[in-house]
Amino acid sequence: MTKKIFYLTSALSFFGIQTVFASENALFQGLDNQIALGYSYNSLHAYNPNYSGPNVTTSASNLNLHLEQLFNNNIWLAIDGSFTFKANQNSPGGAGFSDNTQEFGFPASLSAKGGYSFNWGGNSTQGFQVIPYVTMGRMLNYNGMSVSQNTFTQSYLNMYGGGARLEYAFTRDASIYLDQSIGYLQDPNANNSDVYDQSAMSYTTLLGIKYNVTPYFQLGLQGMFNQTNLIDTSIGYNPITYSYQNTAQTSFGGMLSFAYLYNNDQLMSSLSNIGSSGNNSGAPNSLLAAFDNSYSLGMGWVNSTNSYKGGSAPNIGTSSNYIDFNVAHLFENNVWANIDAQLINNISQTNVPAGRVNSSVPTYIGFPGSVTFDVGYGFQAFDSGFQIIPYANAGVVMNMNSYNLRSNSSIMNAISQDMYLQYGFGGRAEYAINNFWQIYADQLLAGMKDQSPLGINAWRSTSSLGVKINPVGPLQLGLKGFYDIITPNGDAYNSSTNSYVPAQQNSLGVQFDIGLRY
Known part of the structure; x- marks a missing residue:
């Protein structure tokens, strides 16, 4: 999986060769080309749909790093990293380490998205773009079932999937976007017949707004909803311990981000017909x-x-x-x-x-x-x-x-x-x-x-x-x-x-x- 991230980055590197002159998608480059730091607060609720047992709710504070670039040839790239620096959990009512740590895809992740922007009105003060993309990444999975069998070092999930982003720039300084992705979370330990296979399907919806406070600085707000369902739900019951494990998770949260717009000064000048030579x-x-x-x-x-x-x-x-x-x-x-x-x-x-x-x-x-x-x-x-x-x-x-x-x-x-x-x-x-x-x-x-x-x-x-x-x-x-x-x-x-x-x-x-x- 790590090599595939490198291959994706390499391919986008060559496709992304560009000039320094104004492009047809300058409006969205002025909003998307950014380096951002963010704080997010998420609530993760793990449960078993077939059993009303030890449901677990985890509240987490996270540090997020986001990098995004829209190239002149409409290739779009985004890289996201996130890790939890503070978390607390309700008492699940069960005994043992595997009962009280049943969240999935927690507490850190790194992912990349690569796609192509179909946009309209990119050189005006309003525009619309649709970006179908592929995505891959890795997320830690410090779930009690995984850790107790696979150790911490092997408790992670590889993500492969795709999605689409819709973004509407209602002025040259602000846009709203909707992002929907579907991912397959592959448990690398699944080939071992002696352990639970925690491979899952993940569905993530993002809704956000961007506002350029200055030509160099952007504020962002984003809401998130995720549903994760284990593919093999039979692992929800452990016949050895006579206990039920959680097999699904519903998460929601919000993020506040602060971004540096690394080439917006040049692009904003071109939008104002001043020229793009700077x-x-x-x-x-x-x-x-x-x-x-x-x-x-x-x-x-x-x-x-x-x-x-x-x-x-x-x-x-x-x-x-x-x-x-x-x-x-x-x-x-x-x-x-x-x-x-x-x-x-x-x-x-x-x-x-x-x-x-x-x-x-x-x-x-x-x-x-x-x-x-x-x-x-x-x-x-x-x-x-x-x-x-x-x-x-x-x-x-x-x-x-x-x-x-x-x-x-x-x-x-x-x-x-x-x-x-x-x-x-x-x-x-x-x-x-x-x-x-x-x-x-x-x-x-x-x-x-x-x-x-x-x-x-x-x-x-x-x-x-x-x-x-x-x-x-x-x-x-x-x-x-x-x-x-x-x-x-x-x-x-x-x-x-x-x-x-x-x-x-x-x-x-x-x-x-x-x-x-x-």
């Missing part, structure tokens, strides 16, 4: 912006070692890979911003202590993912293609770790508390040798405040060395290597279990990216 090519930092103004999907591979500061237990070895979603922008005033989100794709470990929790939950800082933000300023030598960027860093690093999970009464507490709040500073040096390639070095030093009951604060040092290549049109390829050190402030001793925690983590990795410049 673009970044005349800016002093245009060569650097040709590399920094990009978004990408990446795949990373990491080897890590977790060690104890006391005791005689052997180090824990980890091999993992992850999906990375990155958006960066260098503004004309030299302000630089970067957003990075990661989701663990697969993980395997050695020397893990015995026990059911240790075998079900990885002993790894950063599972199941993270979201970080960088904001800095580029000091440049004029027309040299070289800049130094001091920046501030902040973010959330999830830490649903084996030693943390023992201290939580439920998975809701783990999702809401088992994380680090990261904050720090870094420096980045970039050199664009020419229009084809750029090399860079990056050093981050950050504090990590533990929100879990253990309170094991730490600091980290991350060193990166990479290259970006612009081979053709807007297509961009990237490769970087990195070394990351996470060190606890104290001895990481857990008094409740009378043992040391392997909170010292050293990692060496490499990441490959494929993306588009904008």
Whole structure:
């Protein structure tokens, strides 16, 4: 599934080769071409239609990242990432871990949509577009039935589907849209006859409005309704435990988003018949912006070692890979911003202590993912293609770790508390040798405040060395290597279990990216 996301992105990269001149769909580009951060609040109600047993309602607060682009040739692309940072759940009335965590497709997801815009009135102040699209992605599935059989690392669903979006721009600064999608949620563990097959059908309806407050800034409101139904409803009854499991879920919610319109200034000028010649090519930092103004999907591979500061237990070895979603922008005033989100794709470990929790939950800082933000300023030598960027860093690093999970009464507490709040500073040096390639070095030093009951604060040092290549049109390829050190402030001793925690983590990795410049 991960490779298919890359294939979709690659195909859209080539189809999306475009010029900098005004296009026939300029009205919708001025509304759709955006990078957005959002907050959403969702309510998920899991139930069994054939049994009035332990229905479960989960309320979740989520951070959302949305990127959207409508190319000059009407190809449309959207990438969405979401993760829950706070959740609570009603008491289901059942006993056991599998009874009290029965939501589906929770608590994080990453998906991509690709389609074609059929639009009318795209160069006026009003217009209408219809976008049929295909979609694919991955969502975590921390459902009690799945986790108890497949462990946390294998509890996810692959999504394949399609849909259509209808959007009406009633002025050049505002539009409303309706989005309907149907997805097949494939359980990768379904081939194992000894486990429940949680493959399902998902139906999602979105209704939203966009308003351009300024040529660069947009506010958005969106409502969501989703119905998820397991295909094999026979798993609703467990003949071994004589208990009923939930097989369906109804969800609804709302999202408030704040978006940066990355090329709306040029497009709004063309709509006003002023002309479309203004673009970044005349800016002093245009060569650097040709590399920094990009978004990408990446795949990373990491080897890590977790060690104890006391005791005689052997180090824990980890091999993992992850999906990375990155958006960066260098503004004309030299302000630089970067957003990075990661989701663990697969993980395997050695020397893990015995026990059911240790075998079900990885002993790894950063599972199941993270979201970080960088904001800095580029000091440049004029027309040299070289800049130094001091920046501030902040973010959330999830830490649903084996030693943390023992201290939580439920998975809701783990999702809401088992994380680090990261904050720090870094420096980045970039050199664009020419229009084809750029090399860079990056050093981050950050504090990590533990929100879990253990309170094991730490600091980290991350060193990166990479290259970006612009081979053709807007297509961009990237490769970087990195070394990351996470060190606890104290001895990481857990008094409740009378043992040391392997909170010292050293990692060496490499990441490959494929993306588009904008």
